Amino acid sequence: MKIAYVPVGASGHILASLPMIGxxxxxxxxxxxxxxxxxxxxxEKVGAKYVEVPSVAGSGPVxxxxxxxxxxxxxxxxxxxxxxxxxxxxxxxxxxxxxxDSLALAGRFASTKLNIPRINMFTSFASGEPFSLARFWPKYxxxxxxxAKALEQAKRxxxxxxxxxxxxxxxxxxxxxxxxxTVSKSFHPESDKFDEKKYFFAGAQISPRTDDGTWQAxxxxxxxxxxxxxxxxxxxxxxxxxxxxxxxxxDINVLCSLGxxxxxxxxxxIPANVTTMAFTPQLEVLSKCDYFFTHAGIGSVxxxxxxxxxxxxxxxxxxxxxxxxxxxKTGVACASLTKPEVTTEALRTNLEKLINDPSYKKNAxxxxxxxxxxxxxxxxxxAVIDYVNSL
Numbered sequence: 598m599k600i601a602y603v604p605v606g607a608s609g610h611i612l613a614s615l616p617m618i619g620x621x622x623x624x625x626x627x628x629x630x631x632x633x634x635x636x637x638x639x640x641e642k643v644g645a646k647y648v649e650v651p652s653v654a655g656s657g658p659v660x661x662x663x664x665x666x667x668x669x670x671x672x673x674x675x676x677x678x679x680x681x682x683x684x685x686x687x688x689x690x691x692x693x694x695x696x697x698d699s700l701a702l703a704g705r706f707a708s709t710k711l712n713i714p715r716i717n718m719f720t721s722f723a724s725g726e727p728f729s730l731a732r733f734w735p736k737y738x739x740x741x742x743x744x745a746k747a748l749e750q751a752k753r754x755x756x757x758x759x760x761x762x763x764x765x766x767x768x769x770x771x772x773x774x775x776x777x778x779t780v781s782k783s784f785h786p787e788s789d790k791f792d793e794k795k796y797f798f799a800g801a802q803i804s805p806r807t808d809d810g811t812w813q814a815x816x817x818x819x820x821x822x823x824x825x826x827x828x829x830x831x832x833x834x835x836x837x838x839x840x841x842x843x844x845x846x847x848d849i850n851v852l853c854s855l856g857x858x859x860x861x862x863x864x865x866x867i868p869a870n871v872t873t874m875a876f877t878p879q880l881e882v883l884s885k886c887d888y889f890f891t892h893a894g895i896g897s898v899x900x901x902x903x904x905x906x907x908x909x910x911x912x913x914x915x916x917x918x919x920x921x922x923x924x925x926k927t928g929v930a931c932a933s934l935t936k937p938e939v940t941t942e943a944l945r946t947n948l949e950k951l952i953n954d955p956s957y958k959k960n961a962x963x964x965x966x967x968x969x970x971x972x973x974x975x976x977x978x979x980a981v982i983d984y985v986n987s988l
Contacts, residue, residue: 598625598693598986599628599692599693600626600629600692600693600694600695600696601628601629601686601692601694601695602618602628602629602630602645602697603683603695603696603698603701603703603707604630604631604698605672605700605720606652606653606675608828611636612639612896613718613720613896614698614718614720615639615643615802615804616643616802616804617718617777617799617977617981618630618640619644619804620977620978621981621982622645623644624978624979626978626982628645629646630645630646630647631648631649631650631682631703632649633649633651633652634652643804648682648683648686649682650678653675653679664914665734665735666737666743669743669744669747669765669768670750672700672763673702673747673750675702675703677754679703680703680706680758683703684711687707687711687713691713693985693988694715694716694981694984695708695715696715696717696981697717699718699719699723699724699771700768702754705760705771706760709758710759714988716775716981717777719776719778719779720779720896721779721780721895722778722780722786722895722919723776723778723785724771726772726792727787727791728785728787729770730919731765731766733915734915748762751767772796774795775797777799777980777981778796778797778799779800779896779899780800780895781899781964781971782798782967783927783967784927786923797977799976799977799980800971800973801899801902802973803880803900803973803974804974812852812878812881812882814881819848819850819870820887820888821850821882821885822844822849822850822887823851823852823883823886823890824853824854824890824891825853825854825891826854826891826911826913827856827891827894828856831854831856831892834859834863837853837864838864839941840853840941841864841871842941843941843945844868844870844871845870847870849870849952850870851868851870852874852882852886853871853874854876854879855875856875879897883904887906888906888907889901889909890909890948891908891910891911892910892911892917893910893924898920899968902929903965903968904965905964905966907931907957908924908930909930909932909933909948909951910924910925910930910933910934918933921933927960928956928957928960930957932950
């Protein structure tokens with residue numbers, strides 16, 4: 598069996614797919630994986646055939662304060678930037694099916710153009726027939742310059758590769774004849790309305806990642822708070838200064854993932870109970886931490902819940918706000934505050950909630966128990982194989 602995988606060329610999307618890809622390879626499937634060059638080592642490590650495509654994800658115009666107006670251009674721009682090498686490889690080495698990240702439009706165009714069966718992998722909420730994430734977003738008039746430019750690009754791509762014109766609804770509310778969802782069923786809105794023959798809820802996709810050994814879990818027996826603001830909006834030194842003030846006299850360990858922009862020297866005096874790192878081995882940290890301050894990206898939330906870690910959310914874009922709202926409803930998060938609402942007092946108060954109220958840990962552990970019953974990446978891979986065999 599031959600399968601090709603087309604991701605969105607961004608870290609969270611790619612990392613969510615690789616555990617399943619590794620299991621497909623273990624089961625004897627010949628997998629071709631398209632990705633930017635900086636993911637070559639990761640792809641080859643799980644045993645897939647790596648094919649390079651340009652690194653264009655997120656490089657489209659994203660004007661300050663108008664992210665949602667520009668977002669169709671981001672995904673359309675990536676599709677146009679990577680589609681030609683993908684088509685060329687698939688024509689030379691035709692697979693039995695294409696598995697594509699639901700937002701990887703190039704995979705959808707390739708499936709239509711070459712008439713190859715397609716399987717969707719939702720690395721976020723499954724948005725399509727029963728549930729629409731896009732319906733929660735603001736609407737823009739047709740004459741909005743960014744949306745008008747996107748429509749022009751969508752029509753050009755549709756004329757060359759077929760399928761529907763990729764409007765916002767087509768981009769985000771997409772489903773295939775078979776779909777793998779990396780969100781747990783009890784966390785997903787309206788999950789009871791999804792057809793079990795077409796949607797497999799696999800939960801977080803977890804497998805060991807490369808660990809350079811630079812982080813060692815504390816051995817002093819104190820609780821560990823882990824903080825990460827993701828990769829897009831982490832250049833926020835004021836947050837860390839407020840956090841340091843909130844935790845400096847608490848009897849806990851704190852680990853902060855700073856990202857590539859901030860340096861420890863930018864943050865003033867760092868308390869003795871705080872450790873900072875540019876990048877952390879997140880799965881290793883989550884498997885050992887007690888509390889999580891997070892930007893509420895769906896990947897990070899699912900990984901935390903896989904290990905039963907309760908959280909406090911600081912979302913900074915619409916999808917993260919939606920994810921945070923579900924975390925609140927399911928009782929795995931104590932609060933969700935927007936960036937302007939965050940203060941030292943708020944950070945301290947919500948950390949104390951997580952520490953003193955065991956219900957958050959109990960609810961998060963229930964989510965973990967549910968996901969562990971799904972069978973993880975091994976079961977997701979088998980579901981894909983079973984579907985392809987049924988064609």
